[in-house]
Amino acid sequence: MMVEEREYSNNEEQLVVFKLGREEYGVSILNVQEIKRITEITRVPYTPEFIKGVMNLRGSVLPVIDTKKRLGIENEEYTEDTRIIILKVDEVSIGMIVDAVSEVIAIPQDKIEPPESVVARYEHSFISGVGNLENRLIILLDLVEMIGIGTEAK
Numbered sequence: 001m002m003v004e005e006r007e008y009s010n011n012e013e014q015l016v017v018f019k020l021g022r023e024e025y026g027v028s029i030l031n032v033q034e035i036k037r038i039t040e041i042t043r044v045p046y047t048p049e050f051i052k053g054v055m056n057l058r059g060s061v062l063p064v065i066d067t068k069k070r071l072g073i074e075n076e077e078y079t080e081d082t083r084i085i086i087l088k089v090d091e092v093s094i095g096m097i098v099d100a101v102s103e104v105i106a107i108p109q110d111k112i113e114p115p116e117s118v119v120a121r122y123e124h125s126f127i128s129g130v131g132n133l134e135n136r137l138i139i140l141l142d143l144v145e146m147i148g149i150g151t152e153a154k
Contacts (some may be wrong), residue, residue, distance in 0.1 A: 012106040015131070017138055018085065018098040020068055021076075025098075026105075026131060026138045033086040033093065035101050038078050048148075055095055057086065064095035070146060071126060089143045096147075105138075107131040112140065 015026035016035075041053040041064050050070035054061050064084060068075045081100035086093065115127040126146045131138040 011109045013109060013112060013131070013140075014104065014106050015138065015140070016085065016104055017102045018083070019100045019102060020071065020073055020098060024102065024136060024138045026107075026140050027085070027087065027143060029104060031087045031089055031143055033088050036084045036086065036095075038082045038084060038097070052097060055084070057093075057095075060093075062086070062093055062095050064097060065147060067096050067098055087143060087147075089147060092147070094147050105133070107133050107138070 014029040016029050016032045017024055017026045019025070036057075039055055041055050043053040044051065047053075050066050052064045052066040052069075055064050056062075066075070067073075076099075078097075079099070083098055083101045084095040085098055085101065086095055111133055112129040112131050114129055117130075126142055127139055128142040129140045131140060
């Protein structure tokens, strides 16, 4: 998937938008390395339930998370639109399975609400904010929390 080159101002957040079920989510384009079709994933025993397994990415072994399972969303079968977003967060690369990748957009900072204004405090550890753009709500994910960098897997 090619990302269009556009000029963005400093007060905008550039996001890769994807779907999980009927909801739209976004992650910073700065964390996205590439987007791939679903591929063979090898299950690894004794890993947290949300870890789907590992995949081979050009000779490197990359962990892959089942994003819906991680967020507590009911899972469905993979489709032609299912993708793996390859992310790099704090020098850690990981794959994240999503239902479909929609687009790359820029959201002005003043259109991003803090998570507390939308969900109860204890329910938003994976959410960094909610973008409100032309009658669309895009849930912004906190990738450090979501992939559990620096935390012990339970």
